[in-house]
Amino acid sequence: xxxxxxxxxxxxxxxxxxxxxxxxxxxxxxxxxxxxxxxxxxxxxxxxxxxxxxxxxxxxxxxxxxxxxxxxxxxxxxxxxxxxxxxxxxxxxxxxxxxxxxxxxxxxxxxxxxxxxxxxxxxxxxxxxxxxxxxxxxxxxxxxxxxxxxxxxxxxxxxxxxxxxxxxxxxxxxxx
Amino acid sequence: xxxxxxxxxxxxxxxxxxxxxxxxxxxxxxxxxxxxxxxxxxxxxxxxxxxxxxxxxxxxxxxxxxxxxxxxxxxxxxxxxxxxxxxxxxxxxxxxxxxxxxxxxxxxxxxxxxxxxxxxxxxxxxxxxxxxxxxxxxxxxxxxxxxxxxxxxxxxxxxxxxxxxxxxxxxxxxxxxxxxxxxxxxxxxxxxxxxxxxxxxxxxxxxxxxxxxxxxxxxxxxxxxxxxxxxxxxxxxxxxxxxxxxxxxxxxxxxxxxxxxxxxxxxxxxxxxxxxxxxxxxxxxxxxxxxxxxxxxxxxxxxxxxxxxxxxxxxxxxxxxxxxxxxxxxxxxxxxxxxxxxxxxxxxxxxxxxxxxxxxxxxxxxxxxxxxxxxxxxxxxxxxxxxxxxxxxxxxxxxxxxxxxxxxxxxxxxxxxxxxxxxxxxxxxxxxxxxxxxxxxxxxxxxxxxxxxxxxxxxxxxxxxxxxxxxxxxxxxxxxxxxxxxxxxxxxxxxxxxxxxxxxxxxxxxxxxxxx
Numbered sequence: 001x002x003x004x005x006x007x008x009x010x011x012x013x014x015x016x017x018x019x020x021x022x023x024x025x026x027x028x029x030x031x032x033x034x035x036x037x038x039x040x041x042x043x044x045x046x047x048x049x050x051x052x053x054x055x056x057x058x059x060x061x062x063x064x065x066x067x068x069x070x071x072x073x074x075x076x077x078x079x080x081x082x083x084x085x086x087x088x089x090x091x092x093x094x095x096x097x098x099x100x101x102x103x104x105x106x107x108x109x110x111x112x113x114x115x116x117x118x119x120x121x122x123x124x125x126x127x128x129x130x131x132x133x134x135x136x137x138x139x140x141x142x143x144x145x146x147x148x149x150x151x152x153x154x155x156x157x158x159x160x161x162x163x164x165x166x167x168x169x170x171x172x173x174x175x176x
Numbered sequence: 177x178x179x180x181x182x183x184x185x186x187x188x189x190x191x192x193x194x195x196x197x198x199x200x201x202x203x204x205x206x207x208x209x210x211x212x213x214x215x216x217x218x219x220x221x222x223x224x225x226x227x228x229x230x231x232x233x234x235x236x237x238x239x240x241x242x243x244x245x246x247x248x249x250x251x252x253x254x255x256x257x258x259x260x261x262x263x264x265x266x267x268x269x270x271x272x273x274x275x276x277x278x279x280x281x282x283x284x285x286x287x288x289x290x291x292x293x294x295x296x297x298x299x300x301x302x303x304x305x306x307x308x309x310x311x312x313x314x315x316x317x318x319x320x321x322x323x324x325x326x327x328x329x330x331x332x333x334x335x336x337x338x339x340x341x342x343x344x345x346x347x348x349x350x351x352x353x354x355x356x357x358x359x360x361x362x363x364x365x366x367x368x369x370x371x372x373x374x375x376x377x378x379x380x381x382x383x384x385x386x387x388x389x390x391x392x393x394x395x396x397x398x399x400x401x402x403x404x405x406x407x408x409x410x411x412x413x414x415x416x417x418x419x420x421x422x423x424x425x426x427x428x429x430x431x432x433x434x435x436x437x438x439x440x441x442x443x444x445x446x447x448x449x450x451x452x453x454x455x456x457x458x459x460x461x462x463x464x465x466x467x468x469x470x471x472x473x474x475x476x477x478x479x480x481x482x483x484x485x486x487x488x489x490x491x492x493x494x495x496x497x498x499x500x501x502x503x504x505x506x507x508x509x510x511x512x513x514x515x516x517x518x519x520x521x522x523x524x525x526x527x528x529x530x531x532x533x534x535x536x537x538x539x540x541x542x543x544x545x546x547x548x549x550x551x552x553x554x555x556x557x558x559x560x561x562x563x564x565x566x567x568x569x570x571x572x573x574x575x576x577x578x579x580x581x582x583x584x585x586x587x588x589x590x591x592x593x594x595x596x597x598x599x600x601x602x603x604x605x606x607x608x609x610x611x612x613x614x615x616x617x618x619x620x621x622x623x624x625x626x627x628x629x630x631x632x633x634x635x636x637x638x639x640x641x642x643x644x645x646x647x648x649x650x651x652x653x654x655x656x657x658x659x660x661x662x663x664x665x666x667x668x669x670x671x672x673x674x675x676x677x678x679x680x681x682x683x684x685x686x687x688x689x690x691x692x
Binding site: 129134168 | 181182183186187189190192194195196200201202205206208209212213
């Protein structure tokens with residue numbers, strides 16, 4: 001079944017097509033959810049909600065632009081929607097723009113460990129770091145999505161980097 | 177030693193990070209899709225019925241607005257009938273829950289235990305408590321009918337309890353206890369929320385409002401959550417000593433999760449049902465009434481008098497239905513008062529006032545039958561003529577004649593959105609039917625007022641054509657603020673007027689609008 005057929009069938013509410021769509025994309029979207037969520041359980045919840053939204057809104061997909069990009073955006077939005085109201089995402093803007101450096105030996109740190117460091121960041125730092133560093137959002141886009149200013153977004157990113165650096169240094173002292 | 181920045185480290189490792197989710201996620205999605213499928217034909221019917229009921233309520237309130245005694249009786253009858261309905265629903269639940277329990281076996285036990293575990297935390301020193309809890313909850317489910325009725329009794333029969341250890345041994349732990357607590361709270365809230373949202377379509381349980389939240393056990397939700405609860409139980413057993421230390425932290429997290437889930441449930445309801453086409457809200461407006469032309473609806477004598485419009489208040493309720501994304505149709509019910517002054521009036525009391533001096537278009541109240549009301553110019557001429565006969569000071573007072581009329585307004589308007597974002601701009605056009613409820617003519621001079629009577633040439637039902645534009649600001653998907661300057665041109669206010677008198681009103685309607 002081509003992607004186009006699959007989407008058409010999903011629009012009709014065909015359950016086997018919906019399952020096929022899930023099988024094709026769950027891996028990618030769960031990766032996003034894990035990065036943006038605080039832990040695996042929340043990531044699973046967010047994946048569930050994202051797919052429900054995708055099935056609900058798939059009729060709005062007009063085959064303009066990549067389908068994968070479209071469902072990724074829905075997933076990111078679903079997660080953001082969940083967290084952005086949870087706490088006040090703004091912080092006092094300070095001009096910390098330096099990108100902290102770490103020893104290249106730290107590149108050997110296992111992926112699950114790096115993921116855990118991200119998940120343990122406070123919401124505002126985690127979302128900003130993910131959006132900017134991993135998903136290529138600009139500070140303008142991030143500030144719009146999170147309802148903050150660009151300055152706040154930059155500050156949040158800098159804080160996220162600092163916290164990550166500290167965690168990496170502290171917990172991997174024997175590597176370096 | 178080579179240096180790298182954090183961004184590069186994370187980009188290399190996590191940029192295209194994928195992971196296969198647990199199979200339970202698809203099961204949960206599949207379950208949610210089932211529920212949604214079943215709910216679709218039901219929800220729109222309820223919305224439609226609700227809409228019809230709202231329209232009927234509006235119409236009824238127009239035609240019998242003052243028969244409050246009868247209405248009160250009807251309301252009481254409705255209230256009395258409600259409990260019987262609830263009882264029938266409760267009976268349904270009584271029949272259903274034990275059956276579900278049998279089918280679901282361990283999953284029911286485990287899930288409900290997790291729910292209760294959070295609601296009433298297990299004493300941390302009691303190592304056996306998870307197992308005991310499991311048994312208690314099993315009993316609670318079996319005897320749910322009793323709980324539904326009394327909510328106070330707990331059955332102590334343990335005979336049907338499956339072995340909880342089976343579930344506990346199947347645990348795969350990946351989380352720290354604090355995470356589990358936190359997640360569990362979120363999950364449970366979510367489970368309750370799901371149950372409530374989808375309750376109408378549950379093949380067995382018909383109405384979530386009737387069910388106590390402890391009995392709110394959906395087979396489908398249990399399937400989704402069961403493995404998670406198993407994990408929770410296992411950790412609960414193995415990490416009991418750690419739990420004590422994290423008690424405070426857990427409660428904080430629990431609170432956060434509740435707010436989070438309330439927000440989430442609102443969003444999900446909006447996202448999952450496209451049926452929030454109806455909106456309702458109060459509106460209030462200062463309304464300026466005046467007329468084109470110099471005529472007078474009262475008498476030809478007053479055609480040349482200057483008229484000045486009055487500002488009054490309009491308030492009421494608006495109901496709107498979205499036909500499409502841009503187009504909506506709306507109605508409602510408003511109470512509106514209009515009024516204008518006829519200036520340069522002279523009036524006096526005269527014993528000799530005959531019916532010829534009275535104004536035909538006014539039904540005089542008994543106390544004002546002797547009043548002679550004239551245009552000030554005519555009055556002077558008359559005085560000059562009469563001064564031949566009397567030398568006494570003229571008893572006439574100069575002042576103004578205030579005509580007020582109040583309506584119940586039933587608008588029917590089309591609203592077209594030119595801009596539909598957080599801030600929206602709309603064009604509004606339509607008709608209003610105006611039903612006369614208040615009608616008076618008052619004379620005023622030097623701060624004193626005299627009731628003159630009521631106009632008899634005001635039509636009981638009047639039409640106006642409405643045009644305006646609306647500005648709105650959406651506080652949330654369900655709540656918006658409206659500001660609508662409207663121009664309303666009245667078509668048949670008076671059955672006969674002298675000269676050219678074409679009334680209009682200008683109002684700036686402000687209000688809130690709740691989507692549901």
